[in-house]
Amino acid sequence: MRADLAVVGGGVVGMSCAWAAAEAGMSVALVDPSPGSGASGVAAGMLAPATESQFTEAELSKANVASLAMWPLFAERLERRSRSEVGLRTEGTLVVAAGPPDRPVVEQARTFLAETGFAVIRLSSRELRAMEPSLSSAAGAFAVPGDLQVDNRALLSALQAALAESGVVTVRSKVAALEWRDGAVVGATTLGGTSVEAATVLLAAGAWSTGIGQLPAPLPLRPVKGHILRLEGDPAKPLLSHTVRAVVSGRACYLVPRADGSVVVGATMEDRGFDGRLMAGAVGDLLEDARTLVPALGETALAEASVGFRPGSPDNAPLVGRWHADGLLVACGHHRNGILLAPLTADAILATLEGSEPPPAAAAFDPSRPAVAAVRRKVASPPPSPVAGAGRNTDREMSVG
Numbered sequence: 001m002r003a004d005l006a007v008v009g010g011g012v013v014g015m016s017c018a019w020a021a022a023e024a025g026m027s028v029a030l031v032d033p034s035p036g037s038g039a040s041g042v043a044a045g046m047l048a049p050a051t052e053s054q055f056t057e058a059e060l061s062k063a064n065v066a067s068l069a070m071w072p073l074f075a076e077r078l079e080r081r082s083r084s085e086v087g088l089r090t091e092g093t094l095v096v097a098a099g100p101p102d103r104p105v106v107e108q109a110r111t112f113l114a115e116t117g118f119a120v121i122r123l124s125s126r127e128l129r130a131m132e133p134s135l136s137s138a139a140g141a142f143a144v145p146g147d148l149q150v151d152n153r154a155l156l157s158a159l160q161a162a163l164a165e166s167g168v169v170t171v172r173s174k175v176a177a178l179e180w181r182d183g184a185v186v187g188a189t190t191l192g193g194t195s196v197e198a199a200t201v202l203l204a205a206g207a208w209s210t211g212i213g214q215l216p217a218p219l220p221l222r223p224v225k226g227h228i229l230r231l232e233g234d235p236a237k238p239l240l241s242h243t244v245r246a247v248v249s250g251r252a253c254y255l256v257p258r259a260d261g262s263v264v265v266g267a268t269m270e271d272r273g274f275d276g277r278l279m280a281g282a283v284g285d286l287l288e289d290a291r292t293l294v295p296a297l298g299e300t301a302l303a304e305a306s307v308g309f310r311p312g313s314p315d316n317a318p319l320v321g322r323w324h325a326d327g328l329l330v331a332c333g334h335h336r337n338g339i340l341l342a343p344l345t346a347d348a349i350l351a352t353l354e355g356s357e358p359p360p361a362a363a364a365f366d367p368s369r370p371a372v373a374a375v376r377r378k379v380a381s382p383p384p385s386p387v388a389g390a391g392r393n394t395d396r397e398m399s400v401g
């Protein structure tokens with residue numbers, strides 16, 4: 001098989017890039033044994049540059065904001081192409097301190113976001129109750145009206161449908177290695193020995209990108225494990241309408257409501273390599289915090305508990321662009337914000353494929369930036385296992401402040 005572009009990996013990033021290239025008239029093959037089965041399938045789907053904003057990640061934050069601005073049009077085009085809905089929601093985020101000890105963290109976050117230029121609105125207890133009657137009383141809260149959210153699973157189904165409509169060929173196999181000729185990458189070989197030849201190979205296999213054979217240079221990525229839950233709900237009587245991000249006794253927790261009444265509860269952040277085990281402590285803590293915030297969630301069914309692996313990079317920004325060889329591009333390392341950053345990533349890859357400059361907003365994605373080069377030099381001689389030592393790691397996915 002031969003194509004203009006071979007995309008290795010069919011998560012939100014690989015599929016968004018494949019779709020953009022196909023819509024621009026290129027022939028595209030996407031190789032993945034099970035598209036949508038990686039981090040993209042377990043994610044919460046928050047499109048939240050504000051509440052993901054960190055003091056140390058100013059450049060990444062600009063990219064997050066720029067990609068958020070692209071989302072409404074991206075969703076509209078995708079829905080039209082796929083003839084399906086992606087569940088983009090615009091109610092925004094509420095940030096809540098569950099108890100008095102949590103108030104300083106939330107207040108600090110509000111000040112930081114306001115100073116950074118995000119729209120934030122302080123809420124009284126009465127205003128919070130009016131917006132979300134199911135929430136327990138809180139010690140402090142503010143609203144972030146600009147954050148969006150999308151149903152990540154509906155999004156992945158829509159992307160698969162759009163790929164088929166746009167003529168992308170999906171090869172359901174695992175890629176073993178890159179193929180080389182005369183010093184350039186010219187394709188990818190599957191585990192079964194099938195060769196997919198292409199003028200350009202785009203490596204977009206999330207946290208698994210490091211395991212592809214014959215890379216010209218090691219990719220400095222690590223899997224960041226996340227536990228996440230899905231609680232059933234009644235679409236006629238949804239418990240929440242906004243995304244709620246909270247601090248509960250010092251632990252971060254988020255609740256993301258879906259159109260079917262279900263609520264996504266997340267998420268842990270753990271450096272434990274590819275340890276896919278569901279840990280009782282992590283699930284128990286998430287349930288406890290969810291019930292503290294919305295007691296009625298204790299009456300719902302636990303539909304799913306799952307684990308995903310965020311592709312973490314040295315500075316938490318993705319690597320998008322040429323990777324040390326002619327014919328090879330990468331789009332990986334999107335860590336906590338791969339769903340949010342999919343439209344901007346696809347734009348940056350399309351620009352590179354067409355020989356133009358990537359959008360300025362994607363400056364943080366440059367794979368030759370110093371933060372990546374420094375760690376790449378170190379991973380060339382492998383370090384000891386990055387797996388954390390014994391004990392629970394209760395870090396949570398909440399970045400405000």
Ligand SMILES: Cc1cc2nc3c(=O)[nH]c(=O)nc-3n(C[C@H](O)[C@H](O)[C@H](O)COP(=O)(O)OP(=O)(O)OC[C@H]3O[C@@H](n4cnc5c(N)ncnc54)[C@H](O)[C@@H]3O)c2cc1C
Binds near residue numbers: 008
């Ligand atoms: C618990 C959790 C919550 C999250 N919440 C959010 C959120 O609210 N908002 C947000 O923006 N982001 C969120 N993220 C982050 C987001 O999910 C990731 O950044 C994003 O999904 C990365 O997408 P990807 O396409 O790079 O990788 P993945 O989705 O992991 O896809 C990689 C694909 O590569 C394929 N693959 C692997 N090896 C091979 C191979 N050898 N050959 C071919 N294919 C291969 C896999 O089958 C998979 O389909 C969350 C992540 C987790 C874990």
